[in-house]
Amino acid sequence: MKNRIFNIKSQQEFDTIALEVYRYQREHCAVYKRYCDLLDVDTVRYVKDIPYLPIQFFKSHQVISSSDAIDTTYTSSGTTGMITSQHHITDLDYYHRSLDDSFKITYGAIEDYAVLALLPHYLERSGSSLVDMAQRWIDQSNHKDSGFYLHNYEALATVLKRLNDEKQPVILLGVTFALLQLADDFPMKLPYTTIIETGGMKGMRKEMIKEELHGILNSAFAKAKLHSEYGMTELLSQAYATDAVHFTTPPWMQVSARDTNDALSPVAHSKTGGLNIIDLANYNSCSFIATQDLGKVHSDGSFEVLGRFDHSDIRGCNLMVVE
Numbered sequence: 001m002k003n004r005i006f007n008i009k010s011q012q013e014f015d016t017i018a019l020e021v022y023r024y025q026r027e028h029c030a031v032y033k034r035y036c037d038l039l040d041v042d043t044v045r046y047v048k049d050i051p052y053l054p055i056q057f058f059k060s061h062q063v064i065s066s067s068d069a070i071d072t073t074y075t076s077s078g079t080t081g082m083i084t085s086q087h088h089i090t091d092l093d094y095y096h097r098s099l100d101d102s103f104k105i106t107y108g109a110i111e112d113y114a115v116l117a118l119l120p121h122y123l124e125r126s127g128s129s130l131v132d133m134a135q136r137w138i139d140q141s142n143h144k145d146s147g148f149y150l151h152n153y154e155a156l157a158t159v160l161k162r163l164n165d166e167k168q169p170v171i172l173l174g175v176t177f178a179l180l181q182l183a184d185d186f187p188m189k190l191p192y193t194t195i196i197e198t199g200g201m202k203g204m205r206k207e208m209i210k211e212e213l214h215g216i217l218n219s220a221f222a223k224a225k226l227h228s229e230y231g232m233t234e235l236l237s238q239a240y241a242t243d244a245v246h247f248t249t250p251p252w253m254q255v256s257a258r259d260t261n262d263a264l265s266p267v268a269h270s271k272t273g274g275l276n277i278i279d280l281a282n283y284n285s286c287s288f289i290a291t292q293d294l295g296k297v298h299s300d301g302s303f304e305v306l307g308r309f310d311h312s313d314i315r316g317c318n319l320m321v322v323e
Contacts, residue, residue: 002094005280006101008251014280015047017252021280021287022050029065031057032286039264048266052258052276052290058085058234066090066284075127076233085233087129090284095236098281099133100140102250106240107171107194114143114163118174118182119198120150129233130198134173143168157186164192171196173229176213183220190224197244198229214244230305234289236281239303246302252280255295255303263290269299272306 001020008014022044025032036051044050057063060083064070068090076085089095103110117134138146145163149156163170170193174182179197195217217226230247231238239247239255249255257273259265267273275293282289297303 002283005252005283006097008280014251014254017280018047018050018278018287019044021283024283025065025286025288029063029286031061031063032065032288047278050278050288051264052288053286054263054290055085055234055292058087059083062086062088063234063285064088064090065286068284073127074129074132074233075125077121077125077128087233087236087285089236094281094283095129095132096136098236098250098252099136099238102238102240103137105250106242106248110137110140111142113137113141113146113169113171113194115141115146115171115173116156116159117148118156118172118178119148120178121175123148123150130231133231133238137171137173153182153185156182157188160186160190160193161188164188164190167192170194172224173198175199179217180213183216187220189222193221194225194227195221196227196229196240198231210245232291234282234285234291235277235279237279245304246298247305248302254278254301255297257295257297257303258290260294260309270296272296274309275303275305 001017001024004017008017026036027033032053035053039051041051053063070088070090071092072089074087074089115134115137117138119131119134122128122131134148145159160170160172172193172195174195174197176197176199179195197217214226226244228241228244228247229238237250237253239249239253241247256276257267257271258276259267260274263274272294275291275295277289277291278287279289280287292308294306294309295304296306
């Protein structure tokens, strides 16, 4: 089953494997089993009936479905004193397979690009899955100019200009507040650059709506292609928005929306709700995650992210207090 996940080619194959993964994790993931038991879930015959584990459990419990040794643990970012999520990875090669295949589906061969990563804050702490993703892209690009940039915006701007003068395709992966700083200090034309913004102000700048952010970046970096990446500590897969708004998923990942007033009820396509994610790459943890993101899921399977809601907005989650 595990080896079939990255070869899914149809909805029927996805549904079959998702149900197999559910049964496996219901048996082997203690916190997921306890949660399903509290919901009084008995037989699940259809994917639509699979319960989604609230993402907060990654902060309070070890969410793991394998007895194998832990290769690494990814942690979410947070302010001092905040409880962070922990995602224990028992098979790092499996994460890398998800990264590699997702990239190839969206962008083609990584060797065609120089990869520049602008990830301050993430680089300054340990346990970031985003930094590991960027490092793998950098290593696999095998380009002499690929690398990380912390606060050296001038050096990054110099490299970007030279690579574009050389007509070298570039991927600039950046956290939002750092991309805005680069836009303020070094606006330039970047016809051969794809900018992938990963979100996140991290308290460094005022929050802004997507339209405002994209307007600033498109104005500062004329002719660049502006994309967005959707990922998180608790997932081993990523979704990409090549128009910076509508995210598409790889074949082993699907997104749906739930009613914000009733966590167990779905909402119709293109209606705002809390995002539920099936990420079959999470085989050794939990593949069925109820996130705290608000968004819309469209009939073609693409989705938008509109923001987040806090704990008080999640209904039905008093069931989540598990010993």
